[in-house]
Amino acid sequence: xxxxxxxxxxRKTRRRLVFTAIHLVLYFTFTLxxxxxxxxxxxxxxxxxxxxxxxxxxxxxxxFIGLEFLFLxxxxxxxxS
Amino acid sequence: xxxxxxxIMLSAAFALLTNxxxxxxxxxxxxxxxxxxxxxxxxxxVFVVLTLLITWRAARATTSSASFYNAGGKITGLQxxxxxxxxxxxxxxxxxxxxxxxxxxxxxxxxxxxxxxxWPVLMFMFAKRVRNLxxxxxxxxxxxxxxxxxxxxxxxxxxxxxxVLYLIAQMVGAGKLIQLLFGLPYEYAxxxxxxxxxxxxxxxxxxxTTWVQIIKAILLLGGVTLMAILxxxxxxxxxxxxxxxxxxxxxxxxxxxxxxxxxxxxxxxxTIQVSMLFGTLGLPHILMRLFTVPNMRQAKLSAFYASxxxxxxxxxxxxxxxxxxxxxxxNAEFFTTDGQLIGGTxxxxxxxxxxxxxxxxxxxxxxxxxxxxxxxxAGLTVSGAAAISHDLYAEVLKQGKPDSKAELRLTRIxxxxxxxxxxxxxxxxxxxxxxxxxxxxxxxxxxxxFPILLLSLFWSGLTTRGxxxxxLTGLVAxxxxxxxxPQVWVSVLGNAEPLFPYNYPAxxxxxxxxxxxxxxxxxxxxxxxxxxxxxxxxxxxRSELGET
Numbered sequence: 001x002x003x004x005x006x007x008x009x010x011r012k013t014r015r016r017l018v019f020t021a022i023h024l025v026l027y028f029t030f031t032l033x034x035x036x037x038x039x040x041x042x043x044x045x046x047x048x049x050x051x052x053x054x055x056x057x058x059x060x061x062x063x064f065i066g067l068e069f070l071f072l073x074x075x076x077x078x079x080x081s
Numbered sequence: 082x083x084x085x086x087x088x089i090m091l092s093a094a095f096a097l098l099t100n101x102x103x104x105x106x107x108x109x110x111x112x113x114x115x116x117x118x119x120x121x122x123x124x125x126x127v128f129v130v131l132t133l134l135i136t137w138r139a140a141r142a143t144t145s146s147a148s149f150y151n152a153g154g155k156i157t158g159l160q161x162x163x164x165x166x167x168x169x170x171x172x173x174x175x176x177x178x179x180x181x182x183x184x185x186x187x188x189x190x191x192x193x194x195x196x197x198x199x200w201p202v203l204m205f206m207f208a209k210r211v212r213n214l215x216x217x218x219x220x221x222x223x224x225x226x227x228x229x230x231x232x233x234x235x236x237x238x239x240x241x242x243x244x245v246l247y248l249i250a251q252m253v254g255a256g257k258l259i260q261l262l263f264g265l266p267y268e269y270a271x272x273x274x275x276x277x278x279x280x281x282x283x284x285x286x287x288x289x290t291t292w293v294q295i296i297k298a299i300l301l302l303g304g305v306t307l308m309a310i311l312x313x314x315x316x317x318x319x320x321x322x323x324x325x326x327x328x329x330x331x332x333x334x335x336x337x338x339x340x341x342x343x344x345x346x347x348x349x350x351x352t353i354q355v356s357m358l359f360g361t362l363g364l365p366h367i368l369m370r371l372f373t374v375p376n377m378r379q380a381k382l383s384a385f386y387a388s389x390x391x392x393x394x395x396x397x398x399x400x401x402x403x404x405x406x407x408x409x410x411x412n413a414e415f416f417t418t419d420g421q422l423i424g425g426t427x428x429x430x431x432x433x434x435x436x437x438x439x440x441x442x443x444x445x446x447x448x449x450x451x452x453x454x455x456x457x458x459a460g461l462t463v464s465g466a467a468a469i470s471h472d473l474y475a476e477v478l479k480q481g482k483p484d485s486k487a488e489l490r491l492t493r494i495x496x497x498x499x500x501x502x503x504x505x506x507x508x509x510x511x512x513x514x515x516x517x518x519x520x521x522x523x524x525x526x527x528x529x530x531f532p533i534l535l536l537s538l539f540w541s542g543l544t545t546r547g548x549x550x551x552x553l554t555g556l557v558a559x560x561x562x563x564x565x566x567p568q569v570w571v572s573v574l575g576n577a578e579p580l581f582p583y584n585y586p587a588x589x590x591x592x593x594x595x596x597x598x599x600x601x602x603x604x605x606x607x608x609x610x611x612x613x614x615x616x617x618x619x620x621x622x623r624s625e626l627g628e629t
Contacts, residue, residue, distance in 0.1 A: 006618070009625040013539070019205040027198045028354060030191070033340035034347040042339035048321040049328065051338040054399070057190045061392045064201045068385050071205060075381070 019071050026060055118263050120444025121451075125263075128296070128452050129277060135292045139285035146475070146488040149286035150217035150467050151372040156291055158379040162386020165370050167294030168460040169196070169361070169387070170301055170394055171251075172258055172453045178395075179433070180426035182402025183409065186327075186337025188344050189402060193395040195357030200391060202362060204384035210538050210624035212371045212380035218464070219368040219530065220472045223537045226616035228545040228609055230477055232533075235549050237472035239529045239556070240365040243522045244465035245506075247364075248458065248499070250519035252507030255454040261424050262431060262447040271507040277455055279500040282462045283493050287373060290459040297456040300449045302394060304434075308446070309397045311437035312404035323400070326407035337406065349583060356585035360523030363531030366464035377627060405433040412436065458503070466495040517568035520584055524563060527587040528555030532594045536602075538624060541617040544602040544610035551598025558593050562586035 032038050033053050041052030143149050156164070174196055181189035215221035220236040252271055259270030281289045316322040328335045333342050344350050361367060371380045409415050415423055415432045422428065431450075435443040470492040475483035510518070529552045536543045563569060565581040602610070 005622050005626060009621055012625055016205050020202055023198075023201050023205065027194070027358065028351070030194055031347050031350050031354060033187075034344055034350045038340050044338075049324040049335075049338065050320065051187070053187055053339040054190075057187075057194060057399070058396065060194065061197060061396055064197070065388055065392050068201050068204050068388055072381060072385055 015071075015074065019067060023064060023067060026063060030056065030060060118444060118447055120440050121263055121447035122444075124444050124448035125451050128300070128448055132289075132293045132296060132452075132455075133280060135296075136281050136285035136289040139288035139292065142288055143284070143286040144489075145485055146470065146483075146492050147217070147485075148288070149489060149492050150369075150463070150471060152286070152288040152291055154373060154375050156373040158374055158382025159386050160291065160295060161370055161374050161379070161383035162388075163298045163390060164291045164294040164373075165200075165367065165383060165387035166390035166394070167296075167298030167301070167456050168367065168370065169457075170298065170391060170453070171457050172254065172450045174394075175301065175305070175398070175453065176258070176427045176430045176450060178398055179402050179405060179430040180428075181343070182398070183405045183422075183429040184426055185343035186331065186333065186403070186406065187339050188342050190399070191344065191350055191353055192357070193398060195354050196361070197388070197391050197395050198354070198358045199361035200384055200388040202358065203367075204381055204388070207362065207368075207534070207538070208371055208380040208384045209377040211368060211534075212374065212377045213624050213627050214538075214620065215372055217369070217372055217471050218467050219365055219534060220468070220476075223533050223548070224476070226537060226620045227543070227548060227613050232545055232548060233472055233477050235552050236530065236533065237468045237477070239525070239552060240468040240472070241465060242556075243363075243365060243526050243530065244461050244468065244499075245502075246518055246525070247366075247522040248461050248465070248503050249506045249510055250522070251454060251458050251461065252503050253510050253513075254519075255458070256507055256511060258427065258454065259451060261428055262450055267511055268508060271504050274454055274458060275500045275504045275507075278458045278462055278503075279497060281455070281459050282466070283496045283500075286492075287369075287463050290456075290463050291373060293452075293459055294456040297449070297452045298390060300445075300452060302390060304442075304446050304449050305394060305397045305401060307442065308434055308437060309400040309404070311442075312400055312408070312433070315404075315408065315437065320400075323403055323407055327403045330410035331406050332410075337403075348588070352583045352585040352588040355591065356520075356523050356527055356587035359527035359531045359591055360587060361526070363526030363529070363534065364522070365468065365526075365530065366460045368534075369464050369467065370460075401430065401433060404437075405429045408433060408436045462496055462499050462503075465499045466492050469495040513573075517563055517566075517573065520568060521559065521563055524559045524585060524587045524590060525556060528559045528590040528594045532591065532598055536595075536598055538620075540599075540602075541614060541621075542602050543598065543617075544605040544607070544613040546605045546607060546610060547598045547600070547602030550601035551594045551596075554597040555590055555594030558590040559586060562590060 033041060033056070038053065041056055043052060044050060045052050045055050142153065178189050178192050181192065211219065211222050214225050218240070220233055220240065223236050224233045252274065255274045256267040256271045259265050260267055281293055313323065316326065324338065327337065331337050336342055371383065374380050374383055409429065409432055417423055431443055431446055434446040470488055474491055475481065475488050532555060533548050533552055537548070562581050563586060565579060566584055566586065567579040568584055570576050570579045
């Protein structure tokens with residue numbers, strides 16, 4: 001590991017993999033709605049009719065966008081642009 | 082409409098739903114030609130005139146094969162993100178997911194999340210590296226460290242197979258959709274789509290295609306936003322009141338607010354998720370868009386903006402879907418006397434536009450749906466033409482030293498051939514059940530192109546022999562399992578039970594392709610295999626830092 005460029009690339013690769021792993025875990029968590037664990041999300045959240053399952057969908061979409069924003073911000077902070 | 086007829090309608094819709102063909106882009110099943118919709122036709126003509134003017138301007142800038150393939154690399158990240166969204170937010174997404182929500186409520190969101198889930202991964206893993214390594218197509222990327230001729234041949238043929246299958250599904254879907262929306266005969270619809278796409282692509286190349294996709298994305302996002310506002314206005318801008326009415330109207334009651342109305346097997350859900358996410362990441366016409374921007378930063382921004390647009394779109398569809406349940410069920414205006422929804426479930430989005438916005442909004446959304454098909458087919462045509470003229474002719478036949486005029490000429494000839502082929506295939510497959518054809522490109526992309534792309538960028542051990550063995554395994558396994566699955570074995574061949582239970586086999590075929598690629602590469606002791614491994618270091622540095 002004498003090449004500093006390689007170290008930099010490996011650091012960036014690790015970050016890519018971490019973000020992707022978080023994304024994929026969250027993405028496939030949605031499948032839990034179709035298992036018995038999903039029953040916990042079937043009921044309404046708060047005082048209204050909005051179910052936990054629908055809230056989960058909305059939160060996932062917003063979280064994915066948030067993750068991308070964070071990823072871009074980290075890249076920018078390191079002066080990559 | 083009584084409960085009995087509603088049940089019949091729901092069972093028919095579920096039969097379509099199990100095909101899950103919406104996700105991959107087809108409008109399936111028998112359709113009835115509707116009355117001519119003159120408002121929609123006028124609005125569509127306005128769209129066509131505008132886009133042809135843009136094509137005319139773009140044609141002057143498209144003077145070389147390079148500008149044809151990547152619009153000169155001058156598209157900004159924002160523009161490209163809008164174009165990617167315009168390419169991917171198909172009529173299937175808008176009409177299909179809304180129709181599925183009307184029938185099954187929450188369960189339709191698996192298709193929304195599946196369609197959305199790929200974009201963050203595209204940004205995290207691929208946008209920068211693909212942009213840095215390729216010039217015009219994803220095949221450029223995978224051929225960087227492997228034996229160029231062999232891998233180009235396999236990857237380009239894979240691209241052409243995916244594009245042709247996707248094209249068939251789109252053309253058959255387009256013909257049926259336009260029958261529904263505009264009241265035009267099927268053959269006319271297919272011919273119009275092909276003629277317009279030929280005009281855009283043959284003369285304006287990627288630049289015209291990009292602008293068609295951007296305009297379509299703006300119109301679609303504007304249209305769904307207006308629809309959502311009008312729907313919410315009917316309920317005093319209260320989401321709770323909207324859901325309350327939806328639950329009261331739907332025969333399944335509050336079951337539509339959670340999982341289980343349409344799907345009850347988590348494995349089935351996972352097969353859809355895997356196919357949609359990894360299939361999207363392997364679609365050549367989507368990856369090709371990353372080369373239209375000037376640098377890696379803009380490539381990442383493209384993926385980010387595409388996510389923003391699509392995330393917004395699928396959130397708004399939530400309101401439109403539940404709005405359609407609340408406002409259409411129980412409204413006799415949208416049902417035939419025997420209780421069937423007029424035009425079938427693919428017309429739900431158009432009916433809800435009519436319910437909240439009258440003829441003008443109906444015409445507008447119909448025109449947008451037509452524009453949507455043009456944008457998708459245009460993207461596919463550019464990608465197919467580039468696979469033929471760039472990947473096969475310029476890089477394999479001419480070993481990277483083609484005559485540029487001859488290459489551009491061949492590109493335009495390829496566009497015409499694809500256009501004519503699209504019409505012929507569209508007409509040939511009119512009466513066929515195309516659900517399996519719509520599924521194939523996504524499964525093949527997940528099992529053939531995606532594994533090669535991922536491992537060529539992230540695994541030093543990949544060799545040409547392993548890549549080719551895995552790609553062929555993924556291809557054969559995809560075709561075999563789709564044939565043995567419900568869509569061909571039962572729906573097309575008429576057997577009682579499928580030999581393989583799932584419509585989307587990528588959950589099984591993709592890991593198999595990965596396993597064969599990895600095993601084939603590890604056991605590859607050839608001289609070429611050693612060169613492939615040694616090439617990785619330079620490729621890695623170049624892909625991340627843009628230097629060698």
